[in-house]
Amino acid sequence: MKAVFKTFFILLLLSAIAVGGYGYIEYEKFTKQTVSESAPKSFLIAKGSSIKRVALELEKQDIIKPAWQFQVLAKITKQDTKIKAGEFPLEAGMTAQQVLDRFTSGKTISYNSSIIEGYTYKDLVKNIKADPNLVQTLTDEDYADIMTKIGSKFKKPEGWFFPDTYNYPRGTTDLEFLKRSHAAMVKYLNTEWEGRDPSVPLKSPYEALILASIVEKETGVPEERPFIAQVFHNRLRKGMMLQTDPTVIYSMGDRFKGNIRKSDLRRKHPFNTYTRTGLTPTPIATPSAEAIDAVLHPEDTKALYFVARGDGTSQFSNSYRDHKRAVVKYQLRGNAKAYQGDK
Template structure:
């Protein structure tokens, strides 16, 4: 009887020791999973397609970011015990000391990657927007040195001229987003903005199609130095179209000159005929000349109803608007010829 009692006591002792050990392991695991990562400031980690959680943890351990070497084992056991489905998602992630391992796991499973920004500026040409894409090392380049015709075909718009077709805005994207993805997004944004503004356009405008309004908006964008003048400038050009007058706007001439433009527009340039020279040709140019923003689109479709047919720059970004040629000539003498 005594021997049996001793045996039971021994078993109970072993059980108590085992329970204490298990409790110690559970406590240590809880502590390791909730301990902050050993990171100074903010660090990034990239997860490649196909990477496993074990591979990611190994890289974090190599960087000495884990609370301890055994923390990775605890996290793998946690994932298995809780039957957490899904693989870690590829991408670029930001980590800091406010993350513990469970927060890092949630981040990797959620796909909340670092988001970068690329801005297309109002008034840029398509060439400038394309240059910004190609100069960004975070964007995956798939179009290489593709010509504009090939680019438009790649986004599903074969035969369409690219100028003015991409909405100027700030685009947010994760690293390794393709150039084609961003261009499709900007194209769709312009289509929507133009459709929205066209649906709410003022009556009796001299535009046969929304594309005509897009062309006008691109001219307004390039001519406007002060936002408050957009509708006035659009009004001048709309009245000229109605009267059959030539638009005579320098930005279209400059666009038509292309690389020949050296920064100074001369009389010979105004007399050099190109499809975009609105001094030598009537009506709108064949395509937009820039990427117009929403405000320029709105102005082109809601021009002011004044009487001005002319405007000249004061040299400070604003313009003097005139209803008669005599008034315009006087403004030119005051603000342009006197300055020269």
């Protein structure tokens, strides 16, 4: 009986050794396995995913398998509870350990979208709707009431979204994107307002945003922004009309086809700064950080007028007489008889 038991024990021991050896060989094969060229280039981990769910999905997509060994690896390395959510890039040749390390690093694939300075809210909406990287959730009705949707205390959306290129993970919605941009504008504007030049004749951050939008649309070369801003400050102090074409264009909306007629300049409209004094009711576009800075930290100049020279720069004048001469020289090619400003 003892001999039989001894023989059985030896056979059992040999079987265990054989199984263990086989398991070791298989695990070695698993650890040397690499992501193939034909495998997906990215892997998405949903929020709240367990290591089991991740391992099964890796096996299903033929990226790393078998699933149970990936789970074992994660437990051995104590990474089973450290995986992050998001979309992770994968490269051919990565080992199972490298894939696991990638999932616990938090270095996900980032997408980006831009808001361009000088765009109107209408332009901005058009761009967002056409953006393939954002999850589209907003309707036309939502966009019409976007300030309520994003939880803003401000009523009109024009000018309230900070122009920048934003990076974000896969799955970001259009609403989330706009909330982030609006928060950035509010923060930047309020911060700059607190450090403004005390001589600036504006009553609130919103007035600064409005004027910055006008400066943005009037500026041909960046370095002139602070000078243009000061021209408008000087006119506001004197109670002069701003008389700036971009406000007329904004008031025309879809009627604008590239030209401003005399009748357009005379048309009574809340945004027409040729027929009324002061600022427009709202911004007329999205101002850049530089335009906001220019309005709150203008250059010291007594100029009340400026006219485009035709090369992107402007000719600044302190008096109407000098301005008239500049218009004749740069806009009318010396033909004084064609000047219409006094009519």
